[in-house]
Amino acid sequence: MARVGTLLLVAACLPLAACEPVAIALLGAGASTALRYNMDGVTARTFTADAAAVKSASLAAAERMGLTLDAISSVETGEIIQASTPNRSIEIELEPITRQATRLRVTARSAGWFVDNATAAEVVSQTERILEGSMTARLAPAPAAAAAGGSATGGGSSLVPTATQ
Numbered sequence: 001m002a003r004v005g006t007l008l009l010v011a012a013c014l015p016l017a018a019c020e021p022v023a024i025a026l027l028g029a030g031a032s033t034a035l036r037y038n039m040d041g042v043t044a045r046t047f048t049a050d051a052a053a054v055k056s057a058s059l060a061a062a063e064r065m066g067l068t069l070d071a072i073s074s075v076e077t078g079e080i081i082q083a084s085t086p087n088r089s090i091e092i093e094l095e096p097i098t099r100q101a102t103r104l105r106v107t108a109r110s111a112g113w114f115v116d117n118a119t120a121a122e123v124v125s126q127t128e129r130i131l132e133g134s135m136t137a138r139l140a141p142a143p144a145a146a147a148a149g150g151s152a153t154g155g156g157s158s159l160v161p162t163a164t165q
Helices: 002-040 051-064 117-139 143-153
Strands: 043-047 068-075 078-085 088-096 102-110
Touching: 043 117, 051 068, 051 078, 051 088, 051 102, 051 117, 088 117, 102 117
Parallel strands: none
Antiparallel strands: 043 102, 068 078, 078 088, 088 102
């Protein structure tokens, strides 16, 4: 009877022993992901806009967020905008991919080598909002053109010639 009890105890422990390596591996993967996120986290986005438009929007986003513009430098792959706050240094990298596509990469560093992903993500988000606003403004008809078009098709005058009797 004691022998059967021992066998049942060993059989019950076998699944637990198999779970331990899996749990340790998952815990290690989670810890390394969290550490990597805080050490090399970079927020990036590709916009369907030319580099000049993305640069203008990112400068406006930096101004909207109250960042101090430190420097703008040209590099082989594009441009780098350096900005700062009293406790953050922000690097905005612009890389033209094509004439109509530009990659924006933002790194916000705080206290040493730790990265502030939330601030970097907000710079990208603000840049996106400004770009969308400028694109919408470009695509919308001008108020004068809309008013001229409305009066030309309604009321007394018409752009389409009519037959006279």
